[in-house]
Amino acid sequence: MKKIIAILIVALALGCDDYLDIQEKGKKIPETVEDLNLLMNDYNKFIRSTVNVLFVNDEVKLYEDEVSKIFWGGVERFLNGYQWRDHIYDDPDANDSDWNDFYAQIYICNVVLDKIDEAEGDDVTLRNITKGEALAQRAYAYFMLVNIYGKHYNSTMSTSDLGVPLYTEPDVNNTKGRATVKEVYDLIEGDLQEALTLLPPKQEYPYHPSQAGVHGLLAKVYLYKGEWEEALDHAESALAINSNLYNFNDYDFIPGAPKFAGLLGFPRQTWEHEEILWTKNVSHPFVYGIGVYMTEDHLSLYDEGDRRLYFRHIEFHGYGANDRGPIIYSKENYYKAGINTPELYLIRAECNARLDRPDLAIGDLNTLRQTRFDVDKFVPYAMGMSSNEALELVFKERRVELFLEPWRWFDLKRLNLEAEYQVTLTRTFNGTTYSLSPESNNYVIAIPKKVINLNPKVEQNPRGQ
Template identity: 35%
Template sequence: MNKNILLSLVVGLSCSLSACSDWVDIKTKGKLIPEETVNYRYLMNNTENFKYTLAYHDVASDDINMSDETQQNAVYETDKFIPIYTWADEIYSQSENDQEMNAVYQVIYNCNVVIDEVMGSKNGTQAEKLSIRAEALVHRADAYLALVNVYGKPYNTATAATDQGVPLLTTPRVEGSLPRASVERVYEQIISDLNDAFEYLPDVPQFNFYPSKCAVYALKARAYLLMGNYTEAKANAVEALKLQSGLENLNLYIGDAVTYPENLKDKEVILAKMPRTTFSLTSYSAVDLVLSDGLLNLFDRDYDLRYLYFTRPMSELGVEYTGRIYFKNHLYNSSYPKYESRSMGPSVPEMMLIEAECWAREGKTTEAMNILNTLREYRFSPDEYYTLSAATATEALGHVLQERRKELMCRGLRWMDQRRLTNDPDFPTQTVTRVFKGTTYTLQPGAVRYTFPMGELYLEENPEIGQIE
């Protein structure tokens, strides 16, 4: 029955609300009694309801490579790491829920409740209601941008109108059919939500969990980049940077004299989003992503502080496995689980790199390299040579894409880059090969497995979703 799948995607709303003692007025079928505007504010202020995004696709990207045989053998056969890492045709069996997708659709359900009902609530001003609704619109747009770039086909201007995206839910219903919307339709909804929210948000938030005008610009810049619309991507990245442009100077943190600021206190984070990760910590932790030589070889290993500070030998975790891991999560002095400290939302460096890439694609070499070297100034010791130069726009673009890969590692963006660059004329996505437990796996550019398969449980309940082949 269709009702079952919808419930499995949005189940837990009332449970998630229980974390907020001030949340009341729950009525049947997930609807809220439209009484007090303040109740909707309580909901928006509870980060548990809106903070999660997707992260499993980091494991599938070419930035990750677990080559240590002992560690491979320690991974449980039931761990979702294996099918994701090996680009399997099936990740979830008929009895398993996709916990990551469920978490993000629950964010969407929470947003839909607010968007649908807050304007009819009582004892709140029109401005308060519009502000609350705007925040929900931004969270919904972020959720769909993540979903369509993992479970939908990559954006292709020529085919986006017919390419399959993801189920698009814009009302808080708990039953009904779940056909996939087209990729184009999902992106239209994302941009529409962001535009609709813009007017009613502050320029920058008091805390980076809250949506803002800066976050709207940043998410639009990310979306347009993934669409290949470099004019709009650059324009929105520039506007985002006018509102927030602070960078962390890594020289201040080398030697662990000062604890690196956690996600919610990092001045580079524009909108804080965290992964919903459940890999077994006793066999392989998703936070401790083993970095590939292809990524590590891009760094100046002697002077690049990102390599020296944000990556470390596996041995620093007290294990015997070889390889170098993404270590930034372990630098926080935070009560959050380590995996939740990974910053997956848009950031100042991402906006700088989007702007630089768009300049390079326009043939403006000087503009692109100036931005790149401004960022690198904060990533190298002052007495070390960090300046890059480029004789051509193509060379500048190459530098930007390499810098993007280093700067934004383990934030969910490399997988999206591999998808969008498949047919890039100068820097096309390369074939990825990895060996796991004696078997060689290969992922060709443009392969269907660049789109994650839907869980068999969902297809059984709602066959209209369909599997992308």
Template identity: 30%
Template sequence: MKSLYRATLAALSLFVLGSCEKYVDIKTQGQLVPGTMENYRYLLNSTTNWESAPAISDMASDDLEILDGSAQQQSLANNDYYGYYKRAYQWDDVIYPIENQYYKDDNWTRMYHSIAYANTVIAEVPNASDGTAQEKAALIAEAKIHRASAYLMLVNTYAKPYNQGSASTDLGVPLVLEPTTEQSLERGTVQRAYETILADIEAALPALPTTQEYATLPSKASAYGLLARTYLYMNRYTEAATAADQALAINSQLIDLTSIAELTATSYPQRFFNPEILLSKVPVNGISAYTPTAFRLSADLEALFNDSDQRYNLFTVPGDIISSWDVYEGRYYYLDYIMDEGRNVGPTVPEMLLIKAEAEARNNQPAAAMTLVNQLRASRILPSGQVNLTASSANDALLKVVQERRREFMFRMLRWWDMRRLKDDPLFQKTYTRTVGGQTFTLAPNSNRYVFRIPQYEINLSPEIEQNP
């Protein structure tokens, strides 16, 4: 990773000095002065530097089901480029084998790229030749939110789920907090990673604007949303609910899906302007339109929907729309293809409502939990369906909240994270099985395969990085 980080820093130097192609595209060369605030503003506006999120989480989750023997399965079996897709789906020990032609893990690489960009802004903006202290603090705050988001995604991909009893000894991820290649890349602990994430968010909050024009730019609403998500995955439900409330106090907008007859690029807002998105993040490797990589809904996910749920009606399609081949039966996720843009996996208004609902259920307040769930469902379920749900107990409410999370966040990264954090809870504990090419793969609650192994390529570059078991 030292080599990767060094290359990223070199590219950043070119950007800040005004000689990289993207920089020239934004303004005619020579119109900007190196080291000025405008350089860093342009860097923060370059969405491709900041939006990256893991894609392999969706491939490992139980949202997805590939029928064994289908054209989709056979196409993946014979496609080396998409080998990572099949291996993640099978929960293989190694997703990016070093002997493979495609041995680099874009999930890891792109998030550390974002961290490198963030570190440059945080370190260099204080020495910018212009700008007020307040303006500088605002840019640094944006970079810290992006860095916190990247580390939250990294630790929930390449480290064990947070457990208060073992977080101080469980291996985390390398914490690169300075724009230098001379620091140690030894893995800290999960506890240290979460402490770093929380510290960045708390430090950023005072200087952030309340809202931003585009969902790609961090704001106070983004920060509170990210804080709520972080506390949820630390099992600190009361604090998660408090942060969710703070986010909702700024933005509680929901898109009324029941008023949309057909999903088109004009009937549904583009990601940058989507009022529900608190901070836009997009899985790497583009849109899931090519049939081998299309996301086919698993049988148990599809069973959670009915024809009154607009998330099902608008965001999924029959297989014959994915492919003219009859073998593409079932239902496929299609939102990102229709919108011609990556699907958001960053914090949203619906996520805040469901975080609050989960906290209420865990606090033995099932009615309050269902009120929040139903607030969301009112904008999702047609009047012909059952809009309002009820719960007979706190456990029943918790089950219904988690089911609603599955419906709302299908193929949005969070299902895999939820499987990880809930795997030891008797209410949700389950052993998963998949059959690929006639071979059965199993994911038990105590399996190490809930943690993706760090790509061997990165360990070869930086041998001090300890591999996951």
């Protein structure tokens, strides 16, 4: 492979040499379409998604006497998030991996977008794909950033609520404050709409965005904005390209092997996974499930015969067993954070329920659930219920199907804007009970202290309950 610029983001692409360290390996500057395309081929850079939301969500439970078993290096950050403290990254010198990773992706995309139109090369298709991928990847990064560090999109407040700094050029010396939530969403939508005109319907490897993946992200964007017709249209466009669902009855644990060895015949590589339209993975802090449990509330959501629970709960992992119950296990050996067909069915179902078409919503829920239950235990949801009843079932199925994907935290934020769906979260740890009210400022993750110290233009989110 040609040697091109290797871009290393030390902390944050906020326009300061103390933040951004660009080191060259070799002497070649990207000048051709092929060079720029290689930048977009950085699998390890672009597959990364959030970890912060797993610290704070309500799906896992910890016990103080088992925390020492969690041998991932971020236990202190995990506990700060778990207790909904004001700062996950309390150390002013600490790097927030979410902030750094997403701005690193944005910087690479901006380099490509700055050069692609004038780059040398006659391959028009490759030029279009490279530009489309850069637009799509930038949009995904900003979508995650604004939902982690900003308030949820609210049509009446989005022009004043603060989002994140917007960078559309690779200028490391240009410091900026925070754009509004609306400004960030406007950029996301514009990037994705343009990417649709440049990308093919599918790509050979799903870690490269395609029209299918971009339609799926647009469906999610419009869902979060509460624009149900637009979300429905894009969900249907994505499903028209890929509507695959695995039937869990076709898989089981490998006979004679411990369950953590995986499922016989089930794809473990992202590029083989036929439910994935666009690969993104959560960098989760409990890879082996040691010392981490599913909450009782989440466990109560599963009906008898649900193979999703059967695959998620195993007796022990290679590093041992938990003291108080089963190990949380991912049959993929990673948690998805991209665009996948099961969520598209759920988005379409929610939109139809919101648009007073409950039977269509229930139809999608039954299509999904039929592939997830033991054949003799599957009981379809009944037709003829109200839109509100269908919507409640959509929310339940989102929680079950999307367990330990980042969307639960964002769902809590968006549903807190609707009085009938607000919840107060509580948990007890080390003898202290912690709560998070729907109005709490701590639903919005704090901007890393290191970022603000190096760029005072960035305003901190209000903190405290």
